[in-house]
Amino acid sequence: QQQVKQSPQSLIVQKGGIPIINCAYENTAFDYFPWYQQFPGKGPALLIAIRPDVSEKKEGRFTISFNKSAKQFSLHIMDSQPGDSATYFCAASTGTYKYIFGTGTRLKVLA
Amino acid sequence: NAGVTQTPKFRVLKTGQSMTLLCAQDMNHEYMYWYRQDPGMGLRLIHYSVGEGTTAKGEVPDGYNVSRLKKQNFLLGLESAAPSQTSVYFCASSRGGAVDEQFFGPGTRLTVL
Numbered sequence: 001q002q003q004v005k006q007s008p009q010s011l012i013v014q015k016g017g018i019p020i021i022n023c024a025y026e027n028t029a030f031d032y033f034p035w036y037q038q039f040p041g042k043g044p045a046l047l048i049a050i051r052p053d054v055s056e057k058k059e060g061r062f063t064i065s066f067n068k069s070a071k072q073f074s075l076h077i078m079d080s081q082p083g084d085s086a087t088y089f090c091a092a093s094t095g096t097y098k099y100i101f102g103t104g105t106r107l108k109v110l111a
Numbered sequence: 112n113a114g115v116t117q118t119p120k121f122r123v124l125k126t127g128q129s130m131t132l133l134c135a136q137d138m139n140h141e142y143m144y145w146y147r148q149d150p151g152m153g154l155r156l157i158h159y160s161v162g163e164g165t166t167a168k169g170e171v172p173d174g175y176n177v178s179r180l181k182k183q184n185f186l187l188g189l190e191s192a193a194p195s196q197t198s199v200y201f202c203a204s205s206r207g208g209a210v211d212e213q214f215f216g217p218g219t220r221l222t223v224l
Contacts, residue, residue, distance in 0.1 A: 031210075041218075042218075043217050044154070044201070044215050046212045049212075089154065093210060099154075101154040
């Protein structure tokens, strides 16, 4: 019940495409859902986050869609660029200091 | 402002050896975390601390110990390394807990032979 299931494991898109990464959870007590971006050889960095009281949040080319009834949330990257090639992690938290991370999606954007 | 730094960046150990990983942050954060990252398994929390002098177990604490003697430092120890502890270790810190952004260090790649 504490798991966050992330898919797909890897994704290849052409430049300008819209990759979509999905996450699903079971624990209805989760109330904070961040996405982290990690480049090779670096630590993860916060990209965007959402609370369950909104269904969508946009920051630049990155959008989180949240479906509370389905217990799912997803990351969309508009007009993807080769510089977006990285590993993306979704996470969830109940506010008890701890994140539960998904298993990660390796994205490659072809030039 | 260096953020979160980790020492060392790489290390190779033999089974049974011990070592300590050092994490330091200069953001005056209360909360600090140690994660391990393994292929296909994402980031898993080993131990965390909600303030100087406090530590608590995460998802995968077995085989590790931690100490937070100073607010800015969080140490992760392996008393008797095992090949299963081969991983990339990340330290993170945050100002106020899980709903605040966690800032990650660059990682330590550990290989246990």
